[in-house]
């Protein structure tokens with residue numbers, strides 16, 4: 001039987017419900033974050049990869065996701081490095097998604113990543129390397145430094161939202 005560790009503090013209210021499984025593991029409680037759409041159901045996904053360089057840099061991704069009411073995702077090496085939780089990992093060995101909009105930030109577009117996201121309706125790629133394979137699968141591409149592009153995109157979107 002697993003111990004029941006104290007849950008980590010989360011920044012928003014929680015929905016709590018009881019669940020139980022037969023066998024050696026008993027789930028006593030499952031908590032989900034209020035207002036966060038799970039990845040398989042998300043209509044808008046903002047996803048980032050190793051181009052982010054460091055987990056401490058994820059604020060700009062989370063800010064953009066908040067502006068777009070999007071769910072965040074990541075590439076596998078990011079999850080493998082514990083920069084982001086594994087439930088955000090999309091691709092062949094992660095979650096397969098088909099949102100209306102998938103924004104890929106600093107992700108190269110390896111075939112194993114594309115396998116989980118290429119059914120997205122619209123794919124936007126932000127990458128500093130114009131030869132990044134992801135651009136071949138993109139509907140819209142921005143070649144540039146994500147640390148410059150993402151905050152500027154977010155500011156423009158916030159202004160657009162405020163005006164409409």
Ligand SMILES: Cc1cc2nc3c(=O)[nH]c(=O)nc-3n(C[C@H](O)[C@H](O)[C@H](O)COP(=O)(O)OP(=O)(O)OC[C@H]3O[C@@H](n4cnc5c(N)ncnc54)[C@H](O)[C@@H]3O)c2cc1C
Pocket residue numbers: 048049050051052074075076077078089090091092093094105106107108109110111112113116126127128129132144145146147
């Ligand atoms: C069996 C198997 C299964 C796999 N399954 C998956 C899977 O399910 N999902 C998955 O994602 N991967 C999977 N992989 C790994 C996959 O092959 C790639 O290695 C991985 O997707 C690469 O992750 P990445 O794009 O984040 O990193 P990288 O390949 O390192 O790419 C980083 C990108 O960021 C860009 N970049 C860097 N700095 C900046 C900047 N300042 N501004 C803008 N762009 C920048 C670079 O140009 C580069 O294109 C699997 C591999 C194997 C062998």
